[in-house]
Amino acid sequence: MNKTIVEMQDVSFYYGDRQALSHINFSIEQGDFIGLVGPNGGGKTTLIKLLLGLVKPTNGMIELFDQPIRKFKDKNKIGYVSQKANSFNRGFPATVEEVVTAGLTSKLGYFKRPNAKDREKVYQAVDKVGMSSYFKENIGNLSGGQQQRIFIARALVSDPQLLILDEPTVGVDAENVDKFFDLLHELNQQQISLLLVTHDIGTMTHHASKVACLNKSLHFHGNPKEFNDMSKDQLSDFYGHPLHLVTHEH
Structure with missing residues (x-):
């Protein structure tokens, strides 16, 4: 049980x-x-x-x-990905690496710089969501579906046991929605528990x-x-x- x-x-x-x-x-x-x-x-x-x-x-x-x-x-046990598609500032001057590193703020504090081990965790989180080739890319240059993967990586970098996602596919095209659910399924297979808020009942019931x-x-x-x-x-x-x-x- x-x-x-x-x-x-x-x-x-x-x-x-x-x-x-x-x-x-x-x-x-x-x-x-x-x-x-x-x-x-x-x-x-x-x-x-x-x-x-x-x-x-x-x-x-x-x-x-x-x-x-x-x-x-132990707040790091719970990761959270908000509904961001309609509000994210595409002109925000930050790379994928910098956005995901921000997920370590609760661990590092605001003024401590990440060490080599922290940077490796950031890379591993980005790699886990299939976005390692975009590691140095400005996040504003990515598609909506790609950005959501990066926001999941930011939540994953603190090694949560539960991931809560609030309408993460808003503004994401249908093809990338299917890929997004496939990613969530893969994360769940790695023993990360998921709570997904969604209106996409048809797709969700294939995976939940x-x-x-x-x-x-x-x-x-x-x-x-x-x-x-x-x-x-x-x-x-x-x-x-x-x-x-x-x-x-x-």
Whole structure:
């Protein structure tokens, strides 16, 4: 039986008087690849903020790696890749090497220079995502899909056990989306647990080991086959509106 690395028990969260999450019971086991889906405003971003410790639950309990979240200090165990495609400044004057090295800031501090071992870790992270030939390239010269690989490398350089990705394929063309999911599958095979927030249900269910459907409460948490076997009416009830699924051929 795999070890549980994230545990949420009866978690609710309010923004003032507005409830964003209601009585969430959710877990991530070591080696999981979980696709988190649901409508806009359904609480997906709030759940991520809770796991990253950016906000505190109004009610309930969260444990990370067998520790209450308030006592959890080993932040390097969790990597995070944000939704950046629509906001990244392509004129930002930084090379791939420099962007990925920034992922070591929590370890090095802001003023310590990376040593030879650190630089080797940076190269290995870039190589792991298949971008070593772009090591000295300015990141602004890369495509959206290539940039996302670099942002994953930046998250991987601190050797996380859990990688959280928030809509990472926004703005990435269809061909590169398939390659991107193949990369995530490879990382998962290397025992990195993944929590992927996405609207691309059709592609995600080909790769994820579990699916969680969130719309303020957790409506589904199980394997992709059970999720795919649900009727459109059931899914529309979860989402709160009619749902149109697009399936990608593999």
